[in-house]
Amino acid sequence: MLATGSRGRTWRFGLASRDWVGALKSPISANEGCPRRWPAFLSGTAVAVATTIASTAVAAPNQVEGIRLHDGPDSTRVVVSTADIATFKVFRLEDPNRLVVDLYDTRPARSFAVPVVDSRTVDRIRSSPRQRINYRIVLDLAHRADHRELVLGAAAAHPHRLVIDLYPVVEEGGRSSEATPPRRDRDVIVAVDPGHGGKDPGTGAGRVEEKHIVLAIAREMKRSLDQMPGFRTVLTRDGDYFLDLRRRFEIADRAGADMFVSIHANAFKRSSVSGAEVYVLSARGASRETARLMAERGEQPEIVGGFGSVSLHNVDESVARIVVDVSMDSKRNKSVKLGESVLGALAGTVTLRQEHLYERGFMVLRSPSLPSILVETGYLSNSRDRRILTDPAHQRRIAKAIVSGIRDYASMNAPEGTLLASMVESGTVRYVVKRGDTLSEIAERYGTSTRLLLLRNTIASSNRILVGQVLFIPFGKASGS
DSSP states (O other), X not given: OOOOOTTSEEOOOOOSSSOOOOOOEETTOSOTTOOSSOOTTTTTHHHHHXXXXXXXXXXXXXXXXXXXXXXXXXXXXXXXXXXXXXXXXXXXXXXXXXXXXXXXTEEEOTTOOOOOOOOSSEEEEEEEEETTTEEEEEEEESSOEEEEEEEEOOBTTBOEEEEEEEEEEEEETTEEEEOOOOOOSBOEEEEEEEOOBTTBOOXXXXXXXXXXXXXXXXXXXXXXXXXXXXXXXXXXXXXXXXXOHHHHHHHHHHTTOSEEEEEEEEOOSSTTOOOBEEEEEOHHHHHHHHHHHHHTTTTSOEXXXXXXXXXXXXXXXXXXXHHHHHHHHHHHHHHHHHHHHHHHHHHTTSOBSSSSOEEEOOGGGOOSSSOEEEEEEEETTSHHHHHHHTOHHHHHHHHHHHHHHHHHHHHHTOOTTBHHHHHHHHTEEEEEOOXXXXXXXXXXXXXXXXXXXXXXXXXXXXXXXXXXXXXXXXOGGGTTO
């Protein structure tokens, strides 16, 4: 893992453990975040060059501003506040049990004071300068504990923070076993529903069938969404087979989806009609779904509404109706926001039939719990739409536009407890460069600009990036996306 601040560039070598290591600082290096194994042609010269550059670098040191600690039900959280994003290493020592935090190129602020702690996991906190330019914080532990780190950028009234969660080791039968830390912030799960399938081909013209086109677009959407940190996609179908509408909702619900996006292609008796459309549930459709839920509440006693999972079994009818109405209203409002975001993204990419949302009572929009939209990607009865909808390049473009709308909606309405919510709060995404990546593609994927990436990561004008390099990407409210 890697972290860096904006006051200098950092060469660092990753470890197999959770330790984060900072090393030589250079204000002009473009190779930040190179992995521990250097390419053969760089292994000898790069460190020497970095050392030479570091010896001449002039950068104001970071400052540690405070430490706070509190015990939770299953863990203890330690928060180290710093003036800038911390460059650090965290490691554990035994006999006695200690957790050591080394902050590189960091000094204590004048107001900094080590707190006196009252914790079941930490007995005492100590700190002292190291090698003149570094600062060490030592947590004396009451017993063995696993640890996990998280870096949060400055947001609103909050400074930069290094968060360390400690998980006590549980003793079982004389043998020690580490308590399992809770899983990281979960992904936003998007249910993508390719319409029709199998015996139901949908609309079509000649050999062109809706079911094949929408499946291709849905697969492109999944590829794009799954590449984004904080998102995961579930397809209601990933082959040519038939599913009824209720089964599609069941797949989304079982996956814990946060939204439901159904992909279709349209047709009309007049071949001149063309363009993409976005549909949300109409008020009449919502009323019909409310009536159905009321009728079936004895068989399906739970509904997930705007305020969580609620049992309707043996509940007074008037109360149950209020619960269902609130649930449907909350869901419809979110659906409209999602639909408007996707419509706006499509507007800059494809031709729209009309630049507004359509409201219908389609069954596929009637989930009582999930924000749901239906995207008609074009009209197969129109020769131009039919031609471009069968073009893989256009399928990728329209998929990319829908994904962009989903991302924008989710960023502004990130569900609590998701990785996306944490990223929006911190205003930064930590991204590891993969083979084939370019700065322009990364910038486009995250809704930022190449110029901002260059400035944020102090990359030379050559735009050169390396596989394994860590980029810090402005994200969410902090970046205006």
